Amino acid sequence: MNVSDLRGILAYIPQFREKVFVIAIDGAIAASENFPNLVLDLAVLRSVAIKVVLVHGIAHQLKQLSLLLHTDLSDTTGIGITDQKTHELSLIASSKVTFQILEALSASDLRACATNAIIAHPFGIVSGVDYQLTGRINKIDVPFIEYLLQKNIIPVIGPIGFDGEGKSYRINSDAVAQCMAEALHAEKLIYLTTYPGILDNEGNLIRELDVQAAQEFHKNFSKSQPEQLRSKLEHAIHACKNGVNRVHIIDGRMDEALLSEIFSNTGIGTMIYANQYESIRPARKKDIGAILKLIQEPIESDEILPRKAVDIARDLQSYYVFELDKQIVGCMAVYPYPKTSQAELACLSVAKSHENQGIGRKMIHYAEKLASQQGFKQLFLLSTRAYVYFMQKGGFKEADPSILPLERKIKYEKTGRNSKVLYKPLQ
Template identity: 50%
Template sequence: MRERLTQFREILRYVPRFRDRVFVIALDGAVVEDENFPNLLLDIALLRSLSIRVVMVHGAAHQIKRYAERMHVPPSDTDGTGITDRDTLQVAITAANRVTHEILEGLLANDLRATCPNAVVAHPKGILGGVDHQFTGRVERIDVVFLQTLLEHDIIPVIPPLGCDGAGNSYRLNSDAVAVEVAKSLRAIKLVFLTTEGGIRNTAGAVVRQLTVEEADAYLKRNKADLSPNALTKLGHAVRAGKEGVERVHVIDGREQEGLLGEVFSNEGIGTLVYANEYQSIRPARKSDVRAVFNLIQQGVKSEELAKRTRADIEKQIADFYVFEVDRNPVACAALIRYPEENKAEIASVYVDDRYANQGIGLKLIHYAENLTRAEGFGTLFCLSTQAINYFVQKAGFALGTPDDLPPTRRDRYEQQGRKSQVLVKVLNEESSRRGAEPQR
């Protein structure tokens, strides 16, 4: 019971970040036929209950192969990247429509409204290298207004690997490419690829847990010959999605029970996360930043949000500070103070220039400090606040504490200052600490 409550709290911690945001969930056709598919639909129902907007994009390569055999049609292409002749196109339409219908049936069984919109406008892939790809297409554009209208009315769009042009011609598409275009167009916060292979594996066969977009690109080039065709397309499209603005791309095993929830609602996850490096603008402060940090803190002191610090104090402690840059100018700061003997660390002096408020910068600094704290093996992160108590609790996952939670030296200063700040505490996951700093999934 306690474990289930812990899992529930873990999910709730993510809800404010994901509410009213878009998840694009891309399923391989084989996942739809797996025995875990009904459980997957329950997971999607839970996402919807948390006000997360869901778009589903599905493949049909598995079904196309079977239908082609049944109809005695040798398929010229099954994954939407090679040549698609007229017979294969008809098989693809039949197979894709069947998969779409199965998904719509399953969603309705879970009291979820859904529809298959004609929101993908495509054009022919054309003649490449002297080869006519016939009815293989590429995405020209996504009808964003149409999809947003459906999402605003709590209707899940279910998008097949097919597209049409303005003249009414149909084309076979690669479902992974469709998913990337949909995620980009809707500014999805997550793109989740559900496969029957699980995450991207290294040469030893272990799942690679996380890669930045740059690391994933290098990994793809270095290990191209060793990756399966499925892993190749998933990682390639993950890199493209990350480069073109999708913050988080997940590759997981769609056959694993509660795998979708385990991936998106925990730092550990079960598959591979490819993420845009949202911390690229955060760096350790330098001596040349003393003036900028002092000016930021002075703004917080005037509003009584931060404790007073002299310029000399900041110069002496500059090694503890981190700054967030915009166009190479520090616009926010935070300090991370370690207490190794107590296995605790403090995040302090978090402040964002008023001109850059309400852009999520403060939360990025907090997550950055948390990841550093985990990497260094500390068990607890704490902070003191007089005005941002709800922010640290609701947004950053801290809990109310007491002065007894402070290291002795910090408690002495706390009592001397007399500000009666609220103590806030975050006990860090021990397993995550052992694994090191990880991005917020």
């Protein structure tokens, strides 16, 4: 990790300090070579006052025990029927993974505690089928978990629930993590699995989905995709609809995957979000430095006119920024020409790291809406190199410079840049 990485992390600390992160670790991740590195990442989270709750799965360990003992399992996920033998192996597997996690946390000088905080009832008989020792979560002992967090103790929770009579039941770990995150009003729920995230039907990683898009995608989830991902997407949707701001699904086998996902505004996996993750807002004086940084390269490549800090400060009321996770990744200006009922879109720039994510189009649409609300009938812009983008993505058409407001036409001719003039009628 270099100095710039550290600076990036520092930018997020005030936002996440004292917040609760529920981190769900698949059994296969606990058994992976990267698990010791993952624990070091957890130590980093604790060092910046993030409260961590760990939930683990056991499907991988159950399958290993089944092979070792030549025993058939009635179910490995905690969703289907759990017969007596499978339940006994589930208890062994859960104890093994819990102990492994406690050992690893101790090696990093982190205090932790195995808990019985999941109060469960039998799943029961559904459509005539008795699910035997499969359980359903009745409630989470929130005061117990909060007490541990207040004492800087990491709760470690396996996929086993307990009823008031001391009986135990096998529960799906994705569901445990979801319910835990909801009960604790967690800032984040993070699923660490053996997949890079949610994939589209062509196998490409989907970086982010809002709840509505995630629901639509889940309805049409390809049967060829792993059931493990379907489960995580389903529980992510439920968590977001019940108060969890963001759910991340990432490959826990990657070194520094957890830190890369949390402490960057691009991440490495899939994020499902419920809150307003992105926003366009009026620029403030403190944003001028970020705007100058965004437009430096476009200025050097002669895509936009040179601007200095004093120029931006003078016209600051016309500038807007696109903020992503409290980081400015886009900017633009909308200049009014009231005498002609025209407005100009200018200085549109998007950070290289966030190109091809639709940010430019969102800013164009925002400019159109803004200008329309202010009573303007036409939006125009001048472009030397990006005019094809504005025509194809923004619906602009080329026009003669004669359509420009007089004062803008004088400036246009004075620069000698011979920019293409584009316009778009507004509703």
